[in-house]
Amino acid sequence: MQIKISNLSKQFGNKTALDDVNLEINSGMFGLLGRNGAGKTTLMRILTTLLTKTSGDITICDIPIEKSRDIRKIVGYLPQDFSMYPNMTVYEAMDYLGVLSEIPSRKRKGIVLELLDKVNLYDCQKVRIKALSGGMKRRLGIAQAIMHDPKVIIVDEPTAGLDPEERMRFKNLLSDISKDKIVILSTHIIEDIEETCENVAILNNGKVIYNGKTEKLSTLDSKNTTILGGYMKVMGGEV
Template structure:
């Protein structure tokens, strides 16, 4: 169970959305980080066979991406803006989507209640889709994505706009599903990646600038993260010199967390890097997020 991507490129007219991406994704949770417009959604849509690649090779579980019908049987996809049949009830929407996925009627009757219970929506099976909260719609999106028991689940920005409780519930659900699937989580929310994924990739301007484990990413900023207190009128000048990953307002000063190759001041204290520090270092600062 593996996805292999070799020299993948995608062009839209004169714009290059993806450039020579090489990546291997194994079973479990894989996180794809990147700022808005980095190429994450383009890559997800290509893997889901909703976009054609311009060049390169992709195989999913040993099947060439060009075999669209076979690939779609393997893929479950939750797009960034999931909205489906607002006038149907939750159960009716799932049943209709099951028909479209060619799931037999007897199987749908058995599996739909099981899936709704798994995503904590069984009590809402008669509720209209339009009446669901944002978090509930995302959970319905996951239920429909795994209705045909795919080997690969692709979720694009699934926790954007959710409150912290819903985000945690959603992340836990994805981790549970990843026990026997490839789950690709595409997001720009760093905390979601750190909480769920061992292996990650970072896209920036269509290029894959990092692939490896969370710990390997943290190591990129080892010895380069410092904290120090500065006066309020010094902050703007420091922003021009360093990547700042944290600001805490104190009574008469500001505590900042900065990335620098050398100590930024005599009073600066070195800190253990986190994934956010390393991510900002890789993409060149907060202005690019």
């Protein structure tokens, strides 16, 4: 399994959101790091076919990005602003999403219960969405993202606003899922990348300014990293 991105650019009018992005992403956890507005969400929305590229080439598991229907069958997406009907129960929401995913009724209940158990929400089946904590909603979001057993899972700022315990639980869940899939974790929180991802790309103003091993971030020359600003800590150094 591999995602190949070659010379990808995206324009919104006169604004360049992505500028000649080149990446190869393999199985496991891959980090996408950068400040808000760096281009992370634009890249993810292109990979999920919610946006079209301006130029360049993308294949996901050897499928060209232009074949959007085929891409959507193998990609699961958890946006930062994931939400469901607040008065639905957890089970009702998952069952409804199962209908939208065209899962046959004879299989749907078993799949829903298995997923709720996987994300530690099995005992919350009758709880209404509006009563869930932020961490519970993110875990429900992951359950819906993997309902159709995708090869690729893309998650946008999944731990923002969570307490330390929920953040750790969520990161462990993603690590477990990534054993046989590609999981792209987009965040501006360096600790999330550091603790879960072997490889990382850093975006700034739509450009990839670093692409490599997470452990090597600490060796970057400060002159090459100051464009990210001084707000992110990288293993004791400033990025």
